[in-house]
Amino acid sequence: MKNKVVLITGASSGIGKSTAEAFAAKGANVVVAARRENELHNLVNAIKANGGKATAIQTDVSNSKEVEQMVAHTMETFGRIDYAVNNAGIEGEIAPITELSEASWDKVMNINLKGVFLCMKYQAKAMLSGGHSGAIVNVGSVNSFLGFPAGSAYVTSKHGLVGLTSSVSAELGPKGIRVNLLCPGITVTPMHSRIRDLFGDDLYDKGIIPKVHLQRAGKPEEMAKVILFLCSDESSYISGSTLTVDGGLTLTM
Numbered sequence: 734m735k736n737k738v739v740l741i742t743g744a745s746s747g748i749g750k751s752t753a754e755a756f757a758a759k760g761a762n763v764v765v766a767a768r769r770e771n772e773l774h775n776l777v778n779a780i781k782a783n784g785g786k787a788t789a790i791q792t793d794v795s796n797s798k799e800v801e802q803m804v805a806h807t808m809e810t811f812g813r814i815d816y817a818v819n820n821a822g823i824e825g826e827i828a829p830i831t832e833l834s835e836a837s838w839d840k841v842m843n844i845n846l847k848g849v850f851l852c853m854k855y856q857a858k859a860m861l862s863g864g865h866s867g868a869i870v871n872v873g874s875v876n877s878f879l880g881f882p883a884g885s886a887y888v889t890s891k892h893g894l895v896g897l898t899s900s901v902s903a904e905l906g907p908k909g910i911r912v913n914l915l916c917p918g919i920t921v922t923p924m925h926s927r928i929r930d931l932f933g934d935d936l937y938d939k940g941i942i943p944k945v946h947l948q949r950a951g952k953p954e955e956m957a958k959v960i961l962f963l964c965s966d967e968s969s970y971i972s973g974s975t976l977t978v979d980g981g982l983t984l985t986m
């Protein structure tokens with residue numbers, strides 16, 4: 734990863750933040766994007782304090798102008814993009830279909846699905862202009878395959894990423910850019926805490942964790958390691974794939 738350039742969305746917390754730290758530890762130049770500027774600046778300062786190179790750009794991935802600027806900032810700062818990690822996402826409103834508002838539906842789709850489309854659109858242009866190989870990792874979920882009650886907006890957005898990823902892989906693969914979808918299971922992040930609060934400790938501890946073969950939630954660092962693998966040459970023949978990292982949960986649901 735030495736001197737490679739990686740752009741990571743949703744890097745202000747959770748999986749995205751751990752991924753930025755993991756890339757920086759391997760010597761990559763890191764661009765971190767999200768809406769919360771303070772968190773991004775703290776992360777950039779921590780990476781720099783450890784001898785790494787990083788820059789932040791405040792971005793709402795549902796806004797095409799801001800996404801275009803995010804990619805332009807990456808090119809202006811580091812001159813190329815080798816890897817892109819489209820991780821930004823929200824759980825949105827968890828509500829039965831009869832209660833779910835149109836605004837909530839649109840918000841989830843705009844961030845989780847349209848956001849990944851916009852990111853790949855501008856990232857691919859920049860990568861292709863460099864004429865070198867690259868890799869894109871989108872972040873789906875076990876909910877890219879499984880539904881759950883009151884989760885229709887989130888689940889639909891994450892299912893959509895399967896089609897988006899495989900289509901863009903078919904387009905960019907011949908040009909040397911691999912595109913894959915990481916599908917995390919339960920991972921201990923701020924999103925996970927919010928969902929756990931919503932469903933209650935009882936359902937979580939007695940209903941969900943026993944279904945995980947490994948009997949525990951994953952750590953964001955464990956997702957970061959797989960994202961690094963999917964960007965690295967170690968995964969040189971993997972493209973258009975979904976890689977589930979869930980400790981076995983999907984097999985028992």
Ligand SMILES: NC(=O)c1ccc[n+]([C@@H]2O[C@H](COP(=O)([O-])OP(=O)(O)OC[C@H]3O[C@@H](n4cnc5c(N)ncnc54)[C@H](OP(=O)(O)O)[C@@H]3O)[C@@H](O)[C@H]2O)c1
Nearest residue numbers: 743745746747748767768769793794821822874920922924
């Ligand atoms: N944790 C889990 O159990 C789990 C399981 C399966 C899949 N996932 C997926 O993993 C990804 C990361 O989630 P996480 O668990 O790490 O959650 P998290 O800690 O809540 O992080 C979500 C990140 O997305 C960013 N984000 C949200 N809306 C954005 C927007 N409009 N524009 C730019 N950035 C935005 C947030 O930053 P700002 O608020 O600063 O913008 C934050 O950095 C998500 O796509 C999620 O669906 C998580």
